[in-house]
Amino acid sequence: MTAPVASTPRRTATPRRTGRTPRAFFWMVVPAVVIFFGLHTIPVLTGMFFSLTNYAGYGTWDLVGLSNYVNLFLDDRVLNSYGFTFGFAIVSTVLVNVIALAIALGLNARIKFKTAFRGVFFIPYVLAILIIGYVFNYLFANSFPAIFESLGITGLSGNILADPNFAWIGIVITTVWQAAAFNVILYLAGLQTIPGEIYEAAGIDGASAWRRFWSLTFPLIGAYFTINMVLSFKSFLQVFDQIVALTNGGPGTSTESIAMVIYRGGFQGGEYGYQMANAVVYLFVIILVSFIQLRFLQRREASY
Amino acid sequence: MSAALQGTEALRTVPAPSPRRRRRRSSVNGGTNWWVTALIAVCSLTVLIPLYFTIITALKTPDQLGGTGFEWPTSVRWENFSDAYQLTNFPRALLNTALITVGAVVLTLLTNSLVAYAIARNMHKKFFRGLYFYFLAAIFVPFPIIMLPVVKETALLGLDTPVGLILLYTVYGLSFNIFIFVAYIQSIPIELEEAARMDGASTWGVFWKVVFPLLAPMNATVGILTCVWAWNDFLLPLVVLSDPSAQTLPLAQFIFQGQFNTNYTVAFASYLMALAPLLIVYVIAQKWVVSGVMRGSVK
Numbered sequence: 001m002t003a004p005v006a007s008t009p010r011r012t013a014t015p016r017r018t019g020r021t022p023r024a025f026f027w028m029v030v031p032a033v034v035i036f037f038g039l040h041t042i043p044v045l046t047g048m049f050f051s052l053t054n055y056a057g058y059g060t061w062d063l064v065g066l067s068n069y070v071n072l073f074l075d076d077r078v079l080n081s082y083g084f085t086f087g088f089a090i091v092s093t094v095l096v097n098v099i100a101l102a103i104a105l106g107l108n109a110r111i112k113f114k115t116a117f118r119g120v121f122f123i124p125y126v127l128a129i130l131i132i133g134y135v136f137n138y139l140f141a142n143s144f145p146a147i148f149e150s151l152g153i154t155g156l157s158g159n160i161l162a163d164p165n166f167a168w169i170g171i172v173i174t175t176v177w178q179a180a181a182f183n184v185i186l187y188l189a190g191l192q193t194i195p196g197e198i199y200e201a202a203g204i205d206g207a208s209a210w211r212r213f214w215s216l217t218f219p220l221i222g223a224y225f226t227i228n229m230v231l232s233f234k235s236f237l238q239v240f241d242q243i244v245a246l247t248n249g250g251p252g253t254s255t256e257s258i259a260m261v262i263y264r265g266g267f268q269g270g271e272y273g274y275q276m277a278n279a280v281v282y283l284f285v286i287i288l289v290s291f292i293q294l295r296f297l298q299r300r301e302a303s304y
Numbered sequence: 305m306s307a308a309l310q311g312t313e314a315l316r317t318v319p320a321p322s323p324r325r326r327r328r329r330s331s332v333n334g335g336t337n338w339w340v341t342a343l344i345a346v347c348s349l350t351v352l353i354p355l356y357f358t359i360i361t362a363l364k365t366p367d368q369l370g371g372t373g374f375e376w377p378t379s380v381r382w383e384n385f386s387d388a389y390q391l392t393n394f395p396r397a398l399l400n401t402a403l404i405t406v407g408a409v410v411l412t413l414l415t416n417s418l419v420a421y422a423i424a425r426n427m428h429k430k431f432f433r434g435l436y437f438y439f440l441a442a443i444f445v446p447f448p449i450i451m452l453p454v455v456k457e458t459a460l461l462g463l464d465t466p467v468g469l470i471l472l473y474t475v476y477g478l479s480f481n482i483f484i485f486v487a488y489i490q491s492i493p494i495e496l497e498e499a500a501r502m503d504g505a506s507t508w509g510v511f512w513k514v515v516f517p518l519l520a521p522m523n524a525t526v527g528i529l530t531c532v533w534a535w536n537d538f539l540l541p542l543v544v545l546s547d548p549s550a551q552t553l554p555l556a557q558f559i560f561q562g563q564f565n566t567n568y569t570v571a572f573a574s575y576l577m578a579l580a581p582l583l584i585v586y587v588i589a590q591k592w593v594v595s596g597v598m599r600g601s602v603k
Contacts, residue, residue: 024507028422043453128536189598279449
């Protein structure tokens with residue numbers, strides 16, 4: 001589960017000392033490459049091509065140059081979706097990683113019923129986020145307002161999902177609830193690779209837990225932190241399912257994510273070419289962001 | 305980059321986080337930390353309460369719905385489940401989801417490990433090394449850019465079916481799976497394979513008889529990840545499947561939203577039935593699932 005960049009492949013010994021590759025090795029990869037190229041690379045390339053056309057998804061089309069790309073930057077709906085998606089992804093990534101790391105530290109401490117708690121925290125991982133979204137939708141619309149009302153907090157007694165300014169908070173809560181599970185397990189795996197003796201060797205056994213965390217534990221799981229930050233940010237930028245279940249992009253278009261705009265415009269709005277331009281921009285944004293994150297975060301990792 | 309590299313290199317030989325080591329350490333350092341235990345117990349309620357809510361709401365009669373909804377049901381309406389069963393055509397959706405998931409897991413394990421093996425053992429050759437980076441680069445390609453064109457393509461090729469979905473899961477999981485399989489295969493000593501070859505085994509024979517059995521721990525990890533992904537996925541079946549009778553469990557929940565209308569108890573019964581199969585499997589195989597996922601992250 002570590003990042004692709006983390007492992008530069010080692011040069012292993014040649015399978016045959018003579019150096020000739022047995023033909024079987026080619027037969028093992030060639031069909032996979034052909035199918036992968038057909039179902040992954042070809043769609044990307046055709047998509048890039050159609051981003052230069054005014055194709056509606058049906059009928060005829062003409063090449064229109066870069067005008068789709070120009071129009072993207074003038075389109076409030078698209079700009080709004082980028083703003084929402086990035087804000088959502090940043091807040092969710094930070095919350096998921098902070099909460100997951102805190103829970104993993106707790107699970108790694110000397111607690112009772114360790115395995116049972118670990119099992120509980122991992123449950124949301126096996127549940128479909130779409131269905132979780134429907135459950136939380138009901139909670140936000142009915143249960144939480146009723147609870148706040150009975151507590152006398154009238155400011156929070158409305159449905160948060162119906163408020164254009166705060167609906168995103170409901171989406172973040174649902175997402176964090178579901179996504180923290182996987183990150184807890186990854187951090188726990190990271191924490192368990194740290195030998196207990198290292199704390200004694202470092203001679204800070206008497207130091208406060210806070211100090212031990214920042215000067216030893218955190219640097220030692222730096223690689224896990226980097227990977228989790230990059231992977232969760234990338235997956236949150238593709239948010240779709242939970243929005244369908246919670247707000248369906250509303251109220252208005254205030255919680256429309258980029259993936260949702262591409263889906264709606266491309267399939268229902270007759271904007272195939274235009275949304276492909278959107279998707280190409282989106283691709284480059286994701287690549288750029290991933291690399292910036294990797295460079296920035298890896299500078300602070302410790303090696304041992 | 306180098307730090308992460310050293311991390312993975314160092315960890316590669318550690319098979320799995322050893323529970324024995326933890327236990328020894330805790331016994332040396334003394335007793336249980338009850339404060340943290342209590343804190344973790346409270347935090348675990350945030351996970352359990354929404355599940356409790358889903359279950360009790362699915363059991364209630366519609367007139368018990370008001371208030372906060374957390375109250376214990378006074379009378380149980382089992383018809384919620386039979387209503388949901390018929391309304392969403394549950395058995396068909398369950399069967400579709402199960403077939404797609406099993407197909408995707410089996411095909412993924414058989415093919416992805418094979419490709420990773422050929423790449424891992426020929427990494428010094430330009431062709432295979434190039435392939436490795438070609439597959440890895442795809443990790444950074446977001447699905448929405450593939451979404452519109454692949455729907456046209458699958459429709460054209462007649463792959464807008466459960467079989468097509470199985471193929472798509474196998475292909476789209478390839479990047480990530482190759483990454484973790486290759487790292488694992490490189491930690492297996494090549495001498496085993498050479499010995500088998502001395503005995504006259506072909507390259508295929510070496511893979512199926514020697515390497516594939518050794519991959520069992522990684523196969524478990526990849527199998528779990530693929531299973532959860534294929535079972536719960538919503539967007540890919542939504543855009544790819546054209547025949548309504550082929551719909552999967554999450555898709556059925558989406559499509560029948562309008563028909564549930566304000567009939568929340570039936571809707572929740574339907575949600576619970578859609579969540580239950582994987583949840584039950586998880587509860588039974590909990591230790592195995594968690595350690596499988598942890599093993600994948602240590603590689």
